[in-house]
Amino acid sequence: MDKAAAKQKFVDTFGELVEELKTILVQYKMPQEAIDWFVNSLNYNTPGGKLNRGLSVIDTYCILKGISTSDLSEEQYKKVAILGWCIELLQAYFLVADDMMDQSKTRRGQPCWYLVEGVGNIAINDSFMLEGAIYMLLKKHFREDSYYVDLLDLFHEVTFQTELGQLLDLVTADEEVVDLDKFSLLKHSFIVIFKTAYYSFYLPVALAMFMAGITKQSDLKQAQDILIPLGEYFQIQDDYLDCFGTPEQIGKIGTDIKDNKCSWVVNQALLKVTPEQRHLLDTNYGKKDDESEARVKKLFNDLGIEKTYTDYEEEVVGKLRQSIANVDETNGLKKEVFSAFLAKVYKRSK
Incomplete structure (x- = not known):
């Protein structure tokens, strides 16, 4: 089919x-x-x-x-x-x-x-x-079904995890009050793991595992240990494409800069800026006008964020491939589940 x-x-x-x-x-x-x-x-x-x-x-x-x-x-x-x-x-x-x-x-x-x-x-x-x-x-x-309570527990826990991610996102990146001191890669990681990775990557696989009778905690942990980093990579990719992808390529106009998003891109920039460049970020990031957005994008280019992303992508995909190769298939879990997810995400452009 x-x-x-x-x-x-x-x-x-x-x-x-x-x-x-x-x-x-x-x-x-x-x-x-x-x-x-x-x-x-x-x-x-x-x-x-x-x-x-x-x-x-x-x-x-x-x-x-x-x-x-x-x-x-x-x-x-x-x-x-x-x-x-x-x-x-x-x-x-x-x-x-x-x-x-x-x-x-x-x-x-x-x-x-x-x-x-x-x-x-x-x-x-x-x-x-x-x-x-x-x-x-x-x-x-x-x-x-014997796994009915497992399904209920899973949906309740993942829902709460997602809401925790949304809470941190809302209190960190207020559209009305721009404060880049609130941003950090650690906060970004928490936001994307809790707001996206659990329900978008782990939940679909865990549900299928329960229905297929693969219910051991060790197998669920194997899945989580691969799918959560994969989900984080996916969202970092999204952040990158929002800034560096074209509307024709990604199907929308990127708005992270204007919306004061605590994105991976701005957090990488904050690690690299000089005091003068930091002032430029503080005065232009989160502003709704095209000129401010263009200044921020130029700064991201000057800081070599595209190269930083390419290096990150190769490093994280290498680690994910190694983790997939090490999956224990004794109880019915299959490496192919994870390699199929990775194939959909790696080098995507939209």
Whole structure:
């Protein structure tokens, strides 16, 4: 099955899940107006985007079982796809709330949910309901499975970890008050590991492992020890592309400099600047005008940040490849799970 067909099959499953969630509201005797609102929120906020996190659950499960997607029974496919959609619901929950906190205008090429006519602050409750939908689906489809509590624990812990990352991001990089003294590579590492790596890289693999019966703590730790550094590398790559990639290349206009983001790029610059260059950063970083952004970008070029990134990339990928080579496959965990993730990330340009 090619990528487009695999994605379409996954998307088709979401329609079934919306109907299941709708039925729960009907059983609660919710008025039709509220049911329609929830269904609209689900469809507007969840299935957009690349769906990489959700699809990764299916891909990982198939690698662990040594089969292709087409070999899965209808029941197997639906269960593993539900776990994938639970991650996409978690992502939707985060994004709806995050867009309100950041006062963002667009998401995935359309207005942010809170800016849709008639929504406004109701989006706060909608974000809660997107998260709640995860646990309704898990209860319906996994309650009789031995790993049900493991799934609940995993989702609760990863959600809290992500919220910790968001908290540090918000208090470190206030868009209204620029203070580069708050920035550090240590803070950046914590933010990206907790805000991105756990739910985007570790969660899909851990979910597939539980469903495949690979539940030993030693195996979960093996996965975490590779996937968390891989997730950090992915986000550093994102920070780099935001500054040095073109809009045609990355599909968006980079805004980290104007948004006063505690990015890897500015933290590397802070390690290299002279007092005069530091003054230039202090007076231009986080400003909303194009001229200030251009001065910062020129400074990044003068400091050789592109070379710093290239050296970092080769070093971290070398370490990741070594870690993957050392994976113990005794209990069913497979090196291919991690090499497949690394192949998607290494040298990506968007």
